[in-house]
Amino acid sequence: MPSKNELRGKAKRAAGKAQQAAGKLKEAAGKVAGKKGLRAKGRVQKVKGKAVEKVGRAQESYGKTKRRTGEKLERAGKKTQRASEIAESAILAARKAGKAVDDAAKKTGDAVREAGDKIKDAAK
Numbered sequence: 001m002p003s004k005n006e007l008r009g010k011a012k013r014a015a016g017k018a019q020q021a022a023g024k025l026k027e028a029a030g031k032v033a034g035k036k037g038l039r040a041k042g043r044v045q046k047v048k049g050k051a052v053e054k055v056g057r058a059q060e061s062y063g064k065t066k067r068r069t070g071e072k073l074e075r076a077g078k079k080t081q082r083a084s085e086i087a088e089s090a091i092l093a094a095r096k097a098g099k100a101v102d103d104a105a106k107k108t109g110d111a112v113r114e115a116g117d118k119i120k121d122a123a124k
Contacts, residue, residue: 002063002064002067003063003064003066003067004063005059005060005062005063005066006059006060006063006064006067007063008056008059008060008063009056009057009058009059009060009061009062009063010056010060011056012052012053012055012056012059012060013052013053013056013057013060014056015052015056016049016050016051016052016053016054016055016056017049017053018049019045019046019048019049019052020045020046020049020050020053021049022045022049023041023042023043023044023045023046023047023048023049024042024046025042026038026039026041026042026045027039027042027043027046028042029042030042
């Protein structure tokens with residue numbers, strides 16, 4: 001969806017083009033009527049229209065860049081969040097695995113002690 005700056009830029013571009021067209025009409029009317037002042041005003045209006053159009057282009061470009069940057073940051077944030085969730089799951093899995101190893105080591109130690117006790121008892 002276009003940002004406010006993009007929409008304002010498009011509107012300004014259109015206004016600049018309209019101003020240029022009006023300037024062309026004044027210039028042509030001045031030429032036909034032989035009025036140098038009107039021709040000059042038409043030229044000035046055309047130049048102003050070009051300036052307004054360029055400002056509109058810049059504003060529109062700024063709006064697009066800002067919007068796209070925001071979208072990219074949002075995607076990066078989502079990916080970072082997902083990576084954090086995966087890391088958290090990995091930590092939990094590692095803790096469970098560590099507990100399982102500890103439990104297995106305890107059982108193995110108990111079994112070895114028990115077997116040692118049986119061997120001692122059998123040797124008596």
